[in-house]
Amino acid sequence: MRADAGVSRLAFSTLACPGWSLERVVEAAGQYGYQGVELRLIDGQTIAADIDGGERRRVRSLLHGAGLPIVAVDTSIRLAGADPDRAAAELRAFLDVAAEWESRLVRVFGGDLPAGQPREAALDAMALPLAAVGPDAERLGIAIGIETHDAFSSAAAVAALLSRVDSPAVGALWDILHTCRMGETPDEVTGLLGERLLHVHLKDGRGEVGAQAWDLVLLGEGDVPLAGVLRALRTLGYRGWLTVEWEKKWHPEIAEPEVALPQHAVALRRLAAE
Secondary structure, three states, rough: OOOOOOOOOEEEEHHHHOOHHHHHHHHOOOOOOHOEEEEOOOOOOOOOOOOOOHHHHHHHHHHHOOOOOOOEEEEEOOOOOHHHHHHHHHOOOHHHHHHHHOOOOOEEEEEOOOOOOHHHHHHHHHHHHHHHHHHHHHHHHOOEEEOOEOOOOOHHHHHHHHHHOOOEEEEEEEEEHHHHOOOOHHHHHHHHHHHHHEEEEOOOOOOOOOOOOOOEEEEOOOOHHHHHHHHHHHHHOOOOOEOOOOOOOOOOOOHHHHHHHHHHHHHHHHHHOO
């Protein structure tokens, strides 16, 4: 995933459009100038590992038929406090889904650390399913990305977990708002994650460093240093996808996807040109 980090590989997450059918997602991608789609919702519903074969084939046919790669399959898996065997089994099930859709990434969360458990012991336990499933991911050519989110909102926290997993198929998904919220600069993030940075979620927001939540705003209207993010990615030589993650599903009060998705695409291309 090396070389220029422009916006030629721009996708959006279906989290942005809980009211849309998958057919409308395909239409909007072409209309707004996106080259890929990240699947968190299908027809407004979160993806389950046991999605049936007919639905898998429908999703593949619709997106691939439109020339739209599925850039990531976003799960709800949270590793902290999970039973390692059950987490590994669920991860393998999602790897199978991703393989059928020819997606190269499965997203997981670190989650919140269990109360009363020493941090180092918790990290060791979280690494177990990742280490167990890593060889399967390598064989399939699919990566597992741990998002900067929850107790792992900082790149430093994700890097500490990754240091316990040798598999090159296990890496980081950088949600740029959360690392900014934690006070990390873009250069600090890319320095911490380096070659293990697999994927990027783009969004903007307003808030104070260290606050639990920020108000989501349209791209360029908040406190996230977007130009610095793009510069840091170029310096790193990142070549992966940039996914717009407009969290309309969880925050129904924010702008409609018909407003936010074209605005994000235009703003990103303007930033890249500058």
